[in-house]
Every structure is written in C-alpha cells, then in structure tokens.
Amino acid sequence: YSLDGTTYQNPSGVHSTVSCEACHGIYNKTAGEGLYYPQFDTTTKQLSDSIGDYGPEFMSYEAVTKTYIINMDNSGTIDVTVTGDDDDYGIYLSLIGPIDDASGLQDLSTSDRWDGTYCVPSVNGTATFAKGSKIYFPSGDKFYGVTFDASPKSGIWIARVFPRSPGIFNYTITSSHPIRQKPIIHIPWNCSECHNPDANGSLIGANTLKPMPSWDNQGLSYTHTDYNSDGKDDVTCRLCHNSFHDISIRNCTDCHIQRPGGHTMANYYDMGYTGCMFCHADPHFEPEAAAGGNCTDCHLEGGTNATAGLPIISKNGFFNSSHYNITGDFNASNYSDISRVCWGCHVNYTEELIDPVHTRRATELPDCEDCHFNETPLNGEHLRKIPPIQIPEHQPLGVDVQTNISTNCTFCHNNSLSILIPTINVKYAEAKNYVSHYVDTANLMTTTNNTTDCWWCHVDNSDNDSWGKPTNPFTSTHNHTPLNLINSIACYPCHISNKVMDNGSPKAGFTFHNDSMAPGAGNDCVSCHDLDGMVREQYQIDVHAMNISGAIHYNLNRGAADTLDPSNGRCWACHGDGNGSEAAQPTGHPDNFSTPKNCGDRECHNFNQSIFYEPMVYEHIRYVDNIDEHVNTTAGCPACHKNSIMNNLDNLIPNDTSLVSHYGSTWNLVNTSDCIYCHLDEDNAVKWGDAPDPRNHTHYAFVGKTLVAGRPWKLVDNYSITLVETTRNAAMFTFEKDGEMLQRDIVSQGNELKFEISGIEDENTSIVNLTINRIFTAKDHYVVELSGNVLASRIHRETDNIACYACHDREYRTDLPDGRDYYVLNKDNENVTLGLMPINFKEDDKKLLNMGEYWNLGEDYSLYVADVNLQSNAARLQLYRNKTLIEETVINEGSIFTHEEWVLEREINVFGAKLDCVFAGTTTQAIILRDVWLIAGEQKILDADIW
Incomplete structure (x- = not known):
C-alpha cells in the first residue's frame, strides 16, 4: 500500500540503468519526465470530474474507477460527498485509510465482524461517506449496512468512485480535508512506445532507425524473419529479449544451432550476435537479407561459400543464358563483378553501391513484363540495353494480342533453357527462377x-x-x-x-x-471478303457488283481517305468504327463488324441521319409513329428493295438485309407514286412487302356513349346514329349516311345494335357493334347509354391513284364536291387550308401555244410565248400577274418552268409547266406544254377530321 511503490530489486540486462519512472511514470517522452505526485494544500477540498468515459482494452492500465487521496490531519471527523448531474445514475463511493500507517488500515465499524472495504451506494445521484452515516459491506449476494462509528486516524486516506450505470456521469467530490486526484501508474503498451525513430531527450538511447511493429491482441510482437514465406515475420521480440525487467540480447546461435549452408567459418558456435550482423545487418528487418552486395560468393557455383543448403546458380547455365550480362558488368574471372549483374534484378543498383543489402523477397522481384514491357524498368540507367527488348504482344498484358493470364512469359520460355532444369540446391522450383537465370532462344517452338x-x-x-x-x-x-x-x-x-x-x-x-x-482481321476488308478471298464462301461479297454506278451504295463514304482498296470505304461506313475513315478503324475487326448499321432498325435513311448524309425517308417505312409521321408499314425496307438487285456472283447471301445492302439498286423499283400498283393488285402486293388492300382495312375504337333523342351521333365516313324514342326496355334508332337513312332498328336493353356493309371480300364490314346498357324514359325525353366498338377509320372505296393523293399526299388535293381541284396549303390537328387550282392537268392533258400567244390561266395570271428556237429546242416563256411580268425563263424540251411565291408563311411553286415539244414550221412556230398547274385565288378551310 505504499504510495511510492516497491523498488524492483537487482535489475539486469540492457534496462538495468533505466529508471522506473521512465517506463511507469506520467512523462513526456521529449523531456523525459518521470512519475510525480500532487502536493496537498489547505484550500483544495473540492474537485470536479466525470466517470464512464473510458472503455478498457487489452493492455489497458487505466481503470474504470476514479481514485482520490485525502490528507487527514486530526482536525475533526472525515466527510466525503459525491454529487452528480444525473439522479438516475448509480455509483459506489468507498473510503480506506490511512495507507501510510505502519499498523495498517483502520476498521471503520467495530460493531460487525467485517474488516474489509466499506462502500456507499448513491441515492438520487449523491453518495456520502461520513462518521455516523450508514456504510455497507457485502455478505453472499446481499449488502449489509452498519454505522461509520470510528474516529478517523491521521494520515493519507483513499476514496474511490465506481460506476454502476452505463454512460457518462459528471460529478463533484467534496471533502472535509484537503483532496487531490491520485496519479495512475503507467504500464507500457508497446516496445515502440520508447523504441522508435522519434525518441530523443532522456530517451535518446531508445532511438531506432525503423519503427517496431505493434503488439497483437495476444500481447505479442513479431519482428524477426519470415520462415514460412507468408510475407510476415514469425519470431516474437521476447524470444530474443526476455521480459521487460530483464531485457537482454541473445546470441543468434542459441536458436540457429545447426550451421546453415555457406557458413564455413571455424568459430561459428562461438560467434556473438555482432559477428552475425556483419552479413545479416539489423536482425529486426529482413535478417535473411544477408551477405550485402556479394551475391556470387554464396550463390554462384564455385563461390567461396557456395555450399550445399544454399540456393546455388549453375555457372555453365548462367554464363550461356540471355541474361548473363544485363548490366554490362560481367567478367567471367571476377565473381565480384558478376555480382553486379545480379543487382540488375535483385536489388536497387544505385543503393547497393552505397549501402549493400541482400536480395528482395522472392515475391518482390520483378516479373518479365516489368522490364520487357516497360520503357523505364528497374535499374534502367544501369542496364546494358535501355530499354530492354520490348514485348508488347502475345503476353498476358499485350496491347492487342493477349495470352491467358496463366500462360505468362515463363510458361513458354521455360522450354528453352541453357541447361536442363536443375533439381538440387534450388529454393524456388519455379519457371520464373529457371527462365531468369538460364533462358536462351535455341529451343523456342x-x-x-x-x-x-x-x-x-x-x-x-x-x-x-x-x-x-x-x-x-x-x-x-x-x-x-x-x-x-x-x-x-x-x-x-x-x-x-x-x-x-x-x-x-x-x-x-x-x-x-x-x-x-x-x-x-484488319481494315482491308475486301482483301479477305471479296470473292475467292481467304474467308469461307458464306462471308464473301461480290465487290465488283457493288462498284457498278447503279448500285444503291455506290457513293457511300466514297470520299474516305484510304491507302488500301477504295471499296473498303463502304465497308467502314456500315461495319466500321468512328467516322468511317481508314484512320478510325482498329487493327482487328471493329466492334460492330458482325452487327452493321441496318436501315430496317432505324440506323440510317430515317429518323436520325448519319454522318454520311444518306438520302432520308420519312414515310412508308416501319416505326413511322415514333417520329410523328403518318404512313407506317409492317414490312421493312428490304421487303421492297430486294426486287431491284444488281447482278452478282454471290451464291450465299444470309438474309434480305445483306442482299439489299450489298447489291441493291434503283433500276427496277416500282413507281413510288403508283399506290394502286401495290395496294390493289394482289400479286404485286405479295411481291412488294404484302401491301394491304385499303378497301378491306378497318380500325375500330371502343367507346361509351350517351344518346339523347333527336341528336345525331356523327361517325366517320359521314355515317350517323340517331335515337328516335324509347320504352321502358327498348329503344328505336335510325342509321344514316350522308343524310340518307339506311336502316331503322329497335333494340332491347342488353342486346346489341349492329350495322354492317358488304366488303370487297366475302365477309361484311362492321360499322358499329354497340350494347344497350341502360334506357331512360320520361315524358318527351328519351336517353340511352351504350358501349362497344365503332369504326374509327374511313372505308376506302377509291380505285385510282388520284383519289389516294387527295388524302395521302400532303402536297395535293382534288375531287372536292364542287368539282374543282385544290392544293393543300397548310394542315394542323384541327384544320386544313386548301388553295384553288384553276389549272391542274391530268396525265393526258396538253396545251399548244403559238409564238406570240397569250394564255389566260385564270385568277389574273397569263403565260406568254415570247420566242421559239428550233435549233436548241428551247422556248422563252413569260409569266404575268395582273398584266405585270413576274417570271421569265428560257427552257429546253423536257424541262419544267416553275414560279415560287410565299403563301401562308412558306414558299411553294404556285405555277409549273413542262415544255414537252418545240415546233417550228415555215409559217408556224409553236410549243406543246404538259403537266401544267396553277395555285391561285380562293382558299378553303375545312375540319381536319373530315377532310
């Protein structure tokens, strides 16, 4: 119980001169302060503190209790009180003393048989220990209370506070006599606490060049030799240094009792550890790194210490290997010079010249790629060839050609060594070891x-x-x-x-x-894929057929710069990478060589134009609804374009897309303005993408509708339904078209109201199919609720192209009920604006005009034939409006004279005429015009839903 502790007797070892305070005191390492104890004064009788803020760990020397010393000086009775900030927090307060009395501690209550430590539990965050108060002692699993009835003796007393609750408790301890907090004896938690590179002041003697490893959870520190090659040291500090109070340095031969290979000195067993350190340097850090920079004395066959048990390199094998002189230091008659060749791989050559060390660990030695795939290799400035031969391909990290990661350089090169693979005095029986020391090129493949x-x-x-x-x-x-x-x-x-x-x-x-x-592969596509190329026939293309000017892709990417065959440009555009240039193509196949651009999948010619500016198609293709257009098809582009193909010698074409992409032409395509050719001719329809017959093509919508008597419900195609009258369970309807009644019907509630017409095939076409859900009848008021399918698209009865144009050519309109022709000037979701066409020639119409003749076109427009020239088959024509010349031109036979004007905020051709023929006789000079049209005069605005 001595406050100053017990002095350790007869210390030995290197710590014999180290003071107790240096390890156990509360000290500052820089100043080297030792343990000190606070001095009492007459005024300090109250301290503030907290408890519960410390969690013990392994090697914790602090405690969860708080300890205080009290100077009892015979002035009255003792009184110690602890008052905290949390009434629910529980503590114990104990008191013992005097600890400096030679007769021992005082019994605080003589009325019981207990002579141990008494304590007081807190109540509402407060605990008091004073003469006359209740104090407690344990017996079994219970606490017993007695009265503190002893008069405290003079001397040093100790009070302790113990927590009973989790968390932190802030409190004030008050004493009737001077009080101080007792210092805690420090227990060193690690050798490195003193032995580290920063130690100085009074601890300078503990300074080390390198930091020591910390103790593990079992209180052990490992810092000597890795004998199982797991990258971690395996021998603890205490195996060589004993306990803290008896630190010593044992001789290496105490453990290494069997003479290792290469250790031929006579006094091996009498050597102290300092003798071993001549070769092995600091035993804490890679002691296996022995012998410094002289490798060959121990490890090259014929070396002074090259004895059994050491890894030994074959002299003949190394001298005849490709690596025998990588640093340029090789000298067959000087082993020290040969050691410097070893430095090229095993150490840092520059540092070895200054501070020789042994080799790196085997796991830290360079791989082949570290030198042969690296322009700045290890020790590069000391290598004979800078950089070494570079191997960018056919290795695991190859730029373009990689091998399997397990098939590294040594796997193959181990087949070509300067000697047979050695089997004795080998530590690492691995291909990397053999190749590094014995590689040659004599037997590669x-x-x-x-x-x-x-x-x-x-x-x-x-x-x-x-x-x-x-x-x-x-x-x-x-x-x-x-x-x-x-x-x-x-x-x-x-x-x-x-x-x-x-x-x-x-x-x-x-x-x-x-x-x-x-x-x-490569970027010269045609060299492999042309007919009779190296690829199989199914991957060959008739390049010649693609090079005929009528081919659909003849001009595709034709301007691409190339140093190969120009025909590759087309391949690069669809199958290649980047911008389709030769420079953008990889050395192998491009990423999408087997998945080229496909017009049928919206990758070109529609939706988004590519960098090759191909002609765009906006209607009559698949997926048109995705770009807010109107004429959608179920057939892809190849379904029609396969009917116009270049002659070719390609016998194995995998699909229609490939056929059209490589050999498509425009020579035999159907007239794209001839709707009837495809849609009303069954044979043509099959050939050109299964074009549907619009006369039998209907679309329905499901609707719910409430009808009031006398109010017609207008349907598409000018059909209408009108409720006439109802009874309690039936209703009468009329069905009309263009104001003419077609049918009258009475339908009961729950039954169906139907109306059909004859279609172009055997089946009828339904106009409506509605179920009567509810009927309401009142005096002079009749209402029904019905639901079902109604025709949502008009029925096509047209059988000529002009009738098709009226709806499906946004630039054209004809056949209004007034018998005149109109042109679509503007259309939005609600209205369509039509411009009158006073002149609109049909296919067989023509007009003969003499030179000097005016033709009154109508709407104040006129055309004048100013001159006719038979030699050049040309005519000079003048267009007037309100007798004012607005356009004059000279055109040749077959050419078209047009005039543009701004109408409804857009510029359109309001007049056009084709010069079909020039005639010049002895008395008559005349011309014949065809395809004449004029848009002028009246404009009509119609409902867009019914036009």
Whole structure:
C-alpha cells in the first residue's frame, strides 16, 4: 500500500540503468519526465470530474474507477460527498485509510465482524461517506449496512468512485480535508512506445532507425524473419529479449544451432550476435537479407561459400543464358563483378553501391513484363540495353494480342533453357527462377520457323501443357471454322500488319511479340471478303457488283481517305468504327463488324441521319409513329428493295438485309407514286412487302356513349346514329349516311345494335357493334347509354391513284364536291387550308401555244410565248400577274418552268409547266406544254377530321 511503490530489486540486462519512472511514470517522452505526485494544500477540498468515459482494452492500465487521496490531519471527523448531474445514475463511493500507517488500515465499524472495504451506494445521484452515516459491506449476494462509528486516524486516506450505470456521469467530490486526484501508474503498451525513430531527450538511447511493429491482441510482437514465406515475420521480440525487467540480447546461435549452408567459418558456435550482423545487418528487418552486395560468393557455383543448403546458380547455365550480362558488368574471372549483374534484378543498383543489402523477397522481384514491357524498368540507367527488348504482344498484358493470364512469359520460355532444369540446391522450383537465370532462344517452338509458325502452336500443340495449351482457333470463342485456314500463311493477313510483310510472309526478324501483331482481321476488308478471298464462301461479297454506278451504295463514304482498296470505304461506313475513315478503324475487326448499321432498325435513311448524309425517308417505312409521321408499314425496307438487285456472283447471301445492302439498286423499283400498283393488285402486293388492300382495312375504337333523342351521333365516313324514342326496355334508332337513312332498328336493353356493309371480300364490314346498357324514359325525353366498338377509320372505296393523293399526299388535293381541284396549303390537328387550282392537268392533258400567244390561266395570271428556237429546242416563256411580268425563263424540251411565291408563311411553286415539244414550221412556230398547274385565288378551310 505504499504510495511510492516497491523498488524492483537487482535489475539486469540492457534496462538495468533505466529508471522506473521512465517506463511507469506520467512523462513526456521529449523531456523525459518521470512519475510525480500532487502536493496537498489547505484550500483544495473540492474537485470536479466525470466517470464512464473510458472503455478498457487489452493492455489497458487505466481503470474504470476514479481514485482520490485525502490528507487527514486530526482536525475533526472525515466527510466525503459525491454529487452528480444525473439522479438516475448509480455509483459506489468507498473510503480506506490511512495507507501510510505502519499498523495498517483502520476498521471503520467495530460493531460487525467485517474488516474489509466499506462502500456507499448513491441515492438520487449523491453518495456520502461520513462518521455516523450508514456504510455497507457485502455478505453472499446481499449488502449489509452498519454505522461509520470510528474516529478517523491521521494520515493519507483513499476514496474511490465506481460506476454502476452505463454512460457518462459528471460529478463533484467534496471533502472535509484537503483532496487531490491520485496519479495512475503507467504500464507500457508497446516496445515502440520508447523504441522508435522519434525518441530523443532522456530517451535518446531508445532511438531506432525503423519503427517496431505493434503488439497483437495476444500481447505479442513479431519482428524477426519470415520462415514460412507468408510475407510476415514469425519470431516474437521476447524470444530474443526476455521480459521487460530483464531485457537482454541473445546470441543468434542459441536458436540457429545447426550451421546453415555457406557458413564455413571455424568459430561459428562461438560467434556473438555482432559477428552475425556483419552479413545479416539489423536482425529486426529482413535478417535473411544477408551477405550485402556479394551475391556470387554464396550463390554462384564455385563461390567461396557456395555450399550445399544454399540456393546455388549453375555457372555453365548462367554464363550461356540471355541474361548473363544485363548490366554490362560481367567478367567471367571476377565473381565480384558478376555480382553486379545480379543487382540488375535483385536489388536497387544505385543503393547497393552505397549501402549493400541482400536480395528482395522472392515475391518482390520483378516479373518479365516489368522490364520487357516497360520503357523505364528497374535499374534502367544501369542496364546494358535501355530499354530492354520490348514485348508488347502475345503476353498476358499485350496491347492487342493477349495470352491467358496463366500462360505468362515463363510458361513458354521455360522450354528453352541453357541447361536442363536443375533439381538440387534450388529454393524456388519455379519457371520464373529457371527462365531468369538460364533462358536462351535455341529451343523456342521449332528451330526452323521460330515464332512465326502459328499453326505449330495453335493447332498442332494446342493441347500441349508445356506450351500453355495455346488457344485452338477452330474451337475457341473466336471460332475460325468459317475461314479457309490450312497453314500459318493464312493467319498472317489478319494477325500481322502489312508493314512487316514481304510477298505474303513476315520479314526476317519478325516474332509474334512484335508490335505489328494484330488481334485479328484488319481494315482491308475486301482483301479477305471479296470473292475467292481467304474467308469461307458464306462471308464473301461480290465487290465488283457493288462498284457498278447503279448500285444503291455506290457513293457511300466514297470520299474516305484510304491507302488500301477504295471499296473498303463502304465497308467502314456500315461495319466500321468512328467516322468511317481508314484512320478510325482498329487493327482487328471493329466492334460492330458482325452487327452493321441496318436501315430496317432505324440506323440510317430515317429518323436520325448519319454522318454520311444518306438520302432520308420519312414515310412508308416501319416505326413511322415514333417520329410523328403518318404512313407506317409492317414490312421493312428490304421487303421492297430486294426486287431491284444488281447482278452478282454471290451464291450465299444470309438474309434480305445483306442482299439489299450489298447489291441493291434503283433500276427496277416500282413507281413510288403508283399506290394502286401495290395496294390493289394482289400479286404485286405479295411481291412488294404484302401491301394491304385499303378497301378491306378497318380500325375500330371502343367507346361509351350517351344518346339523347333527336341528336345525331356523327361517325366517320359521314355515317350517323340517331335515337328516335324509347320504352321502358327498348329503344328505336335510325342509321344514316350522308343524310340518307339506311336502316331503322329497335333494340332491347342488353342486346346489341349492329350495322354492317358488304366488303370487297366475302365477309361484311362492321360499322358499329354497340350494347344497350341502360334506357331512360320520361315524358318527351328519351336517353340511352351504350358501349362497344365503332369504326374509327374511313372505308376506302377509291380505285385510282388520284383519289389516294387527295388524302395521302400532303402536297395535293382534288375531287372536292364542287368539282374543282385544290392544293393543300397548310394542315394542323384541327384544320386544313386548301388553295384553288384553276389549272391542274391530268396525265393526258396538253396545251399548244403559238409564238406570240397569250394564255389566260385564270385568277389574273397569263403565260406568254415570247420566242421559239428550233435549233436548241428551247422556248422563252413569260409569266404575268395582273398584266405585270413576274417570271421569265428560257427552257429546253423536257424541262419544267416553275414560279415560287410565299403563301401562308412558306414558299411553294404556285405555277409549273413542262415544255414537252418545240415546233417550228415555215409559217408556224409553236410549243406543246404538259403537266401544267396553277395555285391561285380562293382558299378553303375545312375540319381536319373530315377532310
């Protein structure tokens, strides 16, 4: 119970001169302060503190209690009270003393047989320990209370506060006598607390060059040798240094009792640890890094200490390997010089010149790629060849051609060594070890073809484990079965750049590690895919047929710059990458080589125009509804365009899209303004995309409707239904078209009101099919509720193209009931504005005009033939409005004279005429005009839903 503690007797070891306070005191490491105790004064009788804010861990030396010392000086009785900020928080307060009385501690209550420590539990956050108060002691599982009846002796007393509740409790402790908080004895938590690179002041003797590792959860620290090669040290500090109070440094031979290989010195067992450190340096940090910079004395066959048990390199094998002189220091007669060759891989060459160390760990040694796929390799400034031979391809990290990650450099190069694989004095029996020290090129693949014989590896030896089971091109993911491959020569066009080829074979010195290797294919598409190319027939294209001027894609990407065959430009546009230029194409197949642009899938010619500015198509295609247009089809582009194909010699065409994309033309396409040709001729319809007959094409909508008697319900195509009258359970209807009654019917509630007309086929066409749901009858008021399907599209009865144009050509309108022709000037969701066409020639109409003749076109327009020239088959025509010349032109036979004007905020051709023929006789000069039209005069605005 001594406040100053007990002095440790007879300390030994390196800590014998270290004071107790240096380890156990409350000190500052820089100043080296030791343990100190607070001095009492006469005024400090109250302290503020908190408890519960400390969680103990392994090696915790602090406690969850708070301890205070009280100076009892014979002046009255003792009184200690703790008052906190939380009435619900529970604590215990204990008191013992005097601790400096030689006769021992005082019994605070003589009325019981208990002579241990008494305590007081808190009530409402307060606990008091005073003479005459209740104090408690335990017995079994119960507390017993007695009276504090002893008169406290003079001396130092100790009060402790213990928490009984979780959380933090802030409190004030008040004493009747001077009080101070008792200091806590420090227990060192780690060797590194003192032994670290920052130690100074009175702790300077504990300074270390490197930090020591911390203790683990079992209180152990490991900082000596990794004998199981797991990357972590395996020997604890105390195995060599004993306990804290008896720190010592044991000799290495206390453990290393068997002489290791290479240790030929006579006094091995008498050596102290300092003798070992000549080679092994600091035992805390990689002691296996022995021997400094002289590698060959121990590890090269013939070295002074190269004895059994050490890893030993074959002298003959290394001297004849490709790596024998990577640093340029090799000297066959000087082992020290040869050691510097080892430095090229095993250490930092520059640092080795200053502070020699042993090799890096095996896991930290460079891989082949660290030098041969790296322009700034380890020790690059000390290598004989800077950078070393670079291997960008045919390795796991290859730029274009990668091998399986398990088939690394050493897998193949282990087949070509300067000696047979050694079996003795080998620590790492791995291909990397053998290749690094003994690699040569004598037996790589075959001696005659070396690394240009693709077939030898990938076909003949594809199952050979010693060569890493090279990928078989006929069974791999990139199946080469479709290609006409019979030997390595067939591989070169796709896998070797033309830049290193000479008459179809690689130039001398080429290997498959060369950066001219390619992952496959290439940007010269036609060299492989033209007829009789290297690919199988199903992938061949008749390039000649695509080069005829009538071909649909003849001009596609024709301006692309290329150094190969110009025909590749078309391939790059659809199958290639980027902007379709040669420069944008990869060395292998582009990403979408097997999924080219497809007009049928909205990738060109519609919706979004590509960078190749192809002609755009807005109507009569699939998916038109997605671009807010109106004429949608179910047939794709190839369904029609396959009827106009260039002659070709391609015998295996996989589908219509491929057929049209490669060989489509415009020579035999149907007249796109001849609606009847496709839609009313059954044979033509099948040939041109199964075009539907509009006369039998209807669309229905489900509706719910309430009809009031006498109010017609107007339907499409000028049909209407009118409720006439109702009874309690039936209703009378009339069905009309264009104001003419077609049918009168009486239908009971729950039954159906139907009306049909004859279609162009055997089945009838339904106009309405409605169920009578409810009937309401009152005096002079009749109402019905009905629901069902009604015709939502007009019935097509037209059988000539002009009738089709009236609705489906937004630029044209004819056949209004007034018998005159009109042109669509504007149309929106509500109205359509039509312009009168005073003149609108039909297909067979023509007009003969003599030179000098005026033709009154109507609406104050006139055309004058000013001159006729037979030699040039031309005429000079003048167009007047209100007798004022507004347009004059000279046109040749077959040409069209047009005049534009602004109408409803857009510029349109309001007049047009084709000069069909020029006639010049002896007495008559005349012309014949066809296809004449004029838009002028009256404008009509109609409801867009019924026009």
